[in-house]
Amino acid sequence: MSAVAAQPEAEAPPERFPPRSVHYCEICTFPYEYCEYGSSLTKCKANLESRDPVLFSSLYSEEAITDKLKSLTTEQAESLERESAKRERKAEAKAEKERAQLASSKVILSRVARTKRKVITCITGLHLFSPPLPALKVIAKGLSSRFATGASVSQSIQNPGVDEIHIQGDVLDEVKKMLLQRAKPFEKMPSVEDGGLLEKNIVIDEKAK
Ligand SMILES: [Zn+2]
Known part of the structure; x- marks a missing residue:
């Protein structure tokens, strides 16, 4: 089940869109579902795990990951993972450079x-x-x-x-x-x-x- 499920339709006035509750990650500011496209996945995951274990397991449990991988080829899945790790390393190197510059x-x-x-x-x-x-x-x-x-x-x-x-x-x-x-x-x-x-x-x- 996804945490961004829409409100029940019966409660929404017909002329308006029902309010969608999207939760944004405190670390990368993307919706939690998109953390892996940011440059801080490791921190994002640790943050979500402590804030909302239920949502965390719906996104990152083995079951959730297996479900997701079904829609991707092995190659796609591996490249997604590689890209995410690469962005993370780049962001860390940049932060380190800024610290050194300040020092x-x-x-x-x-x-x-x-x-x-x-x-x-x-x-x-x-x-x-x-x-x-x-x-x-x-x-x-x-x-x-x-x-x-x-x-x-x-x-x-x-x-x-x-x-x-x-x-x-x-x-x-x-x-x-x-x-x-x-x-x-x-x-x-x-x-x-x-x-x-x-x-x-x-x-x-x-x-x-
Ligand atoms: Zn995030």
């Missing part, structure tokens, strides 16, 4: 002397860890109130197209501490477990522009 990303903190007395602190590279605008604007605003000074988002001079945060005054050491502690306004930065920045990801660039 080698750098945030650059620099002190820039604008005039003899005026210094600004620049934060570059945050976009590698959290989404760029408007999040950078929100962070700049938070820094502005935290240090009671001006803070803004500007295009980087060295890296055109990259936005950086400029804070009036020398607050570099404080900013570094706040970044490592995910202190407000950096509380949305990914945690270390999610590949977020560690001390080694922070570069202090002391040369003035």
